[in-house]
Amino acid sequence: MPHLRMTGRGLWITALIVPPLAFVAVFIVYPIFSAFAYAFFDWQGLRRGEFVGFDNFFTVLFVEPYRSWTINAFSHNIVVFFALMVLQNGLGFILAYALWRELPGARFHRIAVFLPVVLSTIIVAYLFKLFLHPLFGVVNVSLKGIGLGWLAQPWLGQSDTALWSLIAAQSWHMVGFPTLVFLAGMQRIPGEILDAVRMETESEWVKISKVVWPLVAPSATIVFTLLFVGAFNWFELPYIMAGLDGSPFGSTDVLGLYFYRTAFGNVSSGQQDFGLGSALAVLIFVFIAVIAGIITVRLRAREIQL
């Protein structure tokens, strides 16, 4: 009875697809749309007030102190994006090249580089918080141990090192991802093409910049896009390592923390404003969607078939 079997199959598929779809609809699609709606209302706590049009957007962008906070958080996101672009993707490319060339110990390092990626962000963040503890953190203890005690710092406690400490922790955590993607891209390059380059130059720089990189660049599209989205959605790691205020003194504040604080309030200030929070969320969403779209389209255009 093929007809009945088909129905059985269809039932199975429906049963497997509907729950996750419903989950996505309720917890992701609905909040996105409701955030769009909330952003246009005035809110008193959880009670919805009147329709205010674009007032909330105007407030977070142009009215003090929100304006300074927005600029402060946004500029940190930009720093994070470019820093991770260099540290995480740049280092990832170099690591991938080293692994690909099968330097001694490549097998071990392949695992060592990728292992942190599968660790939970929570664990990584707590670990690094401990590592960077000013008195008994492993970083400062080691520095003192090798006679570089003058370099020891309260890494997370001062404005000019805090954000960079977070960036370093994030890079360590995720560098394995671009490495893996780049390595896969490099392994697709036929061996004879590399031999052909070696017949023409012995400069590693020329090999990398003129041949390896252009051929690996297609796989960079996805890496760049995800890094961009990740950098502007950054939340867990700064939340755990620096707290909801982006301490010290907002020097690690990023859009994710700022939005959360504004919408839901925090320990130090009981205020919460759904309207302003939603407006921020919508702005972040639109910004990420537009730029990520542009990156994808622009980079796709250069993809090469081997």
Add this chain to the structure above:
Amino acid sequence: MAQLSLRGIKKRFRNTEVLHGIDLEIGDREFVVFVGPSGCGKSTLLRLIAGLDPMTDGEFLLNGQRMNEVPPSRRGIAMVFQSYALYPHMDVYENMAFGARLMGLDKAEVERRIAETTRMLRLEELLQRKPRELSGGQRQRVAIGRALVRKPEVFLLDEPLSNLDAALRSEVRLEIARLHHDIGGTMIYVTHDQVEAMTLADKIVVMNAGRIEQVGSPRELYETPANTFVATFIGSPRMTLLDVTRKDERLAMADGGGGVAVGALPAGSAFRLGLRSDAVRLAKGQGEGFAGQVVYTEYLGDNAYVYVRLADGTLLAARTAPNDSFAPDETVTVTVNPASVHFFSAEDGRRLTPQAAE
């Protein structure tokens, strides 16, 4: 000028030695073909000459200068790869300009060389195309062009025709021969196809299991093969090898059956007789000679090859006139032309020279 000397070259991959001491001299402007079955080490040897892999032992000299430590790009050697290995992200022009620019040539010189090469290889229409937009034969020409632009002293070609279809293959083969004639560089060409080797080479290097079996002109290899390996590898259809014993002035099959008269014989009483298809004649029915049964006939138009199973099980190929018809299972008698037989040692397969009859 390009004079290559290979001295005692060995190559080991981990514990497997794939080249057991290669000694070879290659002269200026020579067209040398390395030929041998798959896995004989011919491509490995080419890569050692290119410098793409380090040699385990031995020395490679180019014009008297030791090249072992010189990186591939500084050896004055260009290589055409089996898969062509064109840079997929560059168009034809860029593919050719890339190496020339890296040599430090100025812009005008690069332009001039590309224009010259483009004309020689008829690539004018293709300069702006990417490799994926080219046919196999066109890619092949671009790969050769990329090598030519660098004006190397030595060209290495690694099975350059193996990815082309049969019709194109003979065409490109001719083109390569013409190219060698025109530009005159030293060319080293690797193939497993003995027809390519015979038609292109000034000098053929026959390799087997990491050793050189024989070096010589196509004619020398065909007429005086040094051993049974070379004898059966060069020439088509394969030379038939037959174990025979001496019975007075005649040769009988090892089991004593049959017998043919040949002229001068080498010393000793047992050897392997090498018979090319044109050294034997077939006659229908029983008679004086080796008896055998027809297995099948290959008709080629201008002639035909008849394969005959001899009494000891050897399959013998004989060239016949196209209109001679031999039916399968028909009994035939094989006689030989004494002037065109080869003798090899029964023990190690080396060539034996017949001695004039006393």
